[in-house]
Amino acid sequence: MIVRSQVIGCGSYLPERLVSNAELAAMVDTSDDWIVERSGIRQRYLAADGEMTSDLAFAAASRALESAGISGSAVDLIVLATATPDHTFPATATKVQRRIGMKHGFAFDVQAVCSGFVYALSIADNFIKTGQIQTALVIGAETFSRILDWNDRTTCVLFGDGAGAVVLRANRGKGGSQDRGILSTHLHSDGTHHDLLYVDGGPSSTQTVGHLRMEGREVFRHAVINLASVVGEALAANDLKASDIDWVVPHQANRRIIEGTAKKLGFPMERMVMTVEKHANTSAASIPLALTEAVSDGRIRPGQLVLLEAMGGGFTWGSALIRI
Ligand code: UT7
Numbered sequence: 001m002i003v004r005s006q007v008i009g010c011g012s013y014l015p016e017r018l019v020s021n022a023e024l025a026a027m028v029d030t031s032d033d034w035i036v037e038r039s040g041i042r043q044r045y046l047a048a049d050g051e052m053t054s055d056l057a058f059a060a061a062s063r064a065l066e067s068a069g070i071s072g073s074a075v076d077l078i079v080l081a082t083a084t085p086d087h088t089f090p091a092t093a094t095k096v097q098r099r100i101g102m103k104h105g106f107a108f109d110v111q112a113v114c115s116g117f118v119y120a121l122s123i124a125d126n127f128i129k130t131g132q133i134q135t136a137l138v139i140g141a142e143t144f145s146r147i148l149d150w151n152d153r154t155t156c157v158l159f160g161d162g163a164g165a166v167v168l169r170a171n172r173g174k175g176g177s178q179d180r181g182i183l184s185t186h187l188h189s190d191g192t193h194h195d196l197l198y199v200d201g202g203p204s205s206t207q208t209v210g211h212l213r214m215e216g217r218e219v220f221r222h223a224v225i226n227l228a229s230v231v232g233e234a235l236a237a238n239d240l241k242a243s244d245i246d247w248v249v250p251h252q253a254n255r256r257i258i259e260g261t262a263k264k265l266g267f268p269m270e271r272m273v274m275t276v277e278k279h280a281n282t283s284a285a286s287i288p289l290a291l292t293e294a295v296s297d298g299r300i301r302p303g304q305l306v307l308l309e310a311m312g313g314g315f316t317w318g319s320a321l322i323r324i
Contacts, residue, residue: 004181005128005136006171007324009068012164012292013059014045014279021157028153035157040255044160044280046145052086054095056163057141060288061096064137064165072100075167076133078107079124081116081140081284083313084147085109088203096139105133112189113197114251114312116140116284121166121308121320122185128170139165140284147199149211158253159212160280164288177238180303180323186233187318193222197313223257226317227309228264234307234319242266247300251310252276252286261309273299283312300324 020043021032035041047056057080065072080093093107112119117140124136141163148156173179196218201210227250235241242265250258252275262272275290282289287308294300306324311317 001172002175002179003129003131004171004173004179004183005125005168006181007166007322008169009064009066009070009167010165010288010292010295011060011063011065011067012162012289013056013063014162014289015047015051015056017046017048019044019046024157028151028156030153030157038256039158040276041158041280042277045162047143047161053082053084053141053143054086054092056143056161057092057096057139057165058099060141060163060165061100061137061139064167065100068167070135070167072102075100075102075135075137076105077124077127077136078102079110079120079136079138080107081110081112081120082142083111083113083116083283084143092141093139112284112312112316113314114253114281114283114286115310115314115316115318116312117164117287118185118308118310118318118320119187119316121182122187122318124168125182125185128168134170136168137165138168139163140286140288142283142285144212144283147209147212152211154216155212155214158281160282162279162282162285162289164285164292166288166291178323183321183323184234184237185318185320186230186237188226188230189314189316191314193315196222197315220254220257222315223253223311224260224264226311226315227257227261230317230319231261231265231307231309234321238321244305245271245307246304247271247273247294247306249273249287249291249294249306249308251312252279252290253281295324
């Protein structure tokens with residue numbers, strides 16, 4: 001018997017306030033045409049005053065638990081990926097733990113910026129495979145609007161707020177590739193490119209929250225290389241070809257990065273799930289937001305092979321291959 005982590009439910013949440021490119025063009029020197037042409041983004045959702053990452057995370061988690069048909073008390077572990085926690089400590093995951101009524105087990109945050117959801121999924125998968133837990137709630141939740149420099153047109157137009165979550169449960173099968181669950185995860189980081197994408201504040205450096213700083217063109221170049229490499233690694237590890245994958249759910253940073261990666265690997269764009277035009281870049285939330293959308297509208301169906309891939313600050317990057 002082989003244990004796999006099966007996705008038994010997913011859910012997402014976007015704040016109410018929708019902000020168009022035109023609205024941003026009234027604040028900084030930019031235009032709808034520039035933003036759409038360079039990134040594919042048309043709009044983003046921003047959290048209301050006082051609405052925190054834990055609020056978005058709780059809303060997405062509640063929907064994921066509902067779709068899985070289980071209550072919060074059945075969850076053994078919460079791994080919450082975020083770069084924008086409510087507080088420096090404790091972990092935002094413990095606030096969600098209290099709100100879903102989970103009184104046993106443990107909850108913690110993971111910090112891998114835009115790769116955070118893939119990191120969190122990989123960690124939860126390993127706890128399930130080693131038999132330490134049965135059921136995990138994996139969340140990606142962000143309020144990036146709080147760390148943007150709203151005077152910097154090169155970054156403030158690219159990001160949005162939101163949350164997504166999946167419920168994983170141990171599935172005992174024969175170990176064949178048809179068994180449902182996570183087939184593989186691959187994680188990477190490289191600390192040498194810190195200055196290309198970082199936040200210029202933090203408790204131990206400046207004692208301020210700080211703002212996101214990015215050399216966009218350089219990040220773009222590394223993103224396409226690293227994403228193509230980690231997808232190739234996942235295919236090779238599972239002895240698969242690009243044509244065996246039903247859907248790719250990429251981190252949603254830029255339409256051109258997604259197109260570039262698809263082209264390099266020979267994936268048709270029809271099999272890439274795209275939400276960047278509606279949500280912008282929601283960092284750790286972007287993959288579970290896109291996954292939930294494609295599962296809810298019936299594109300992704302039980303038994304299909306789905307490949308998740310992400311790249312973000314650190315640099316960090318990674319993949320997860322799932323038989324849904
Ligand atoms: O989530 C993972 C981390 N993030 C990413 O993966 C993002 C990666 N990078 C990107 O998505 C793209 O590099 C951007 C969308 C950020 C920028 O696109 P680009 O084609 O690389 O443009 P660029 O940075 O080379 O800028 C081109 C021009 C510059 O003007 P000059 O120097 O050519 O005169 C910028 O000053 O566009 C200017 N520009 C803008 N113009 C209007 C930069 N931002 C804006 C703006 N509106 N918002």
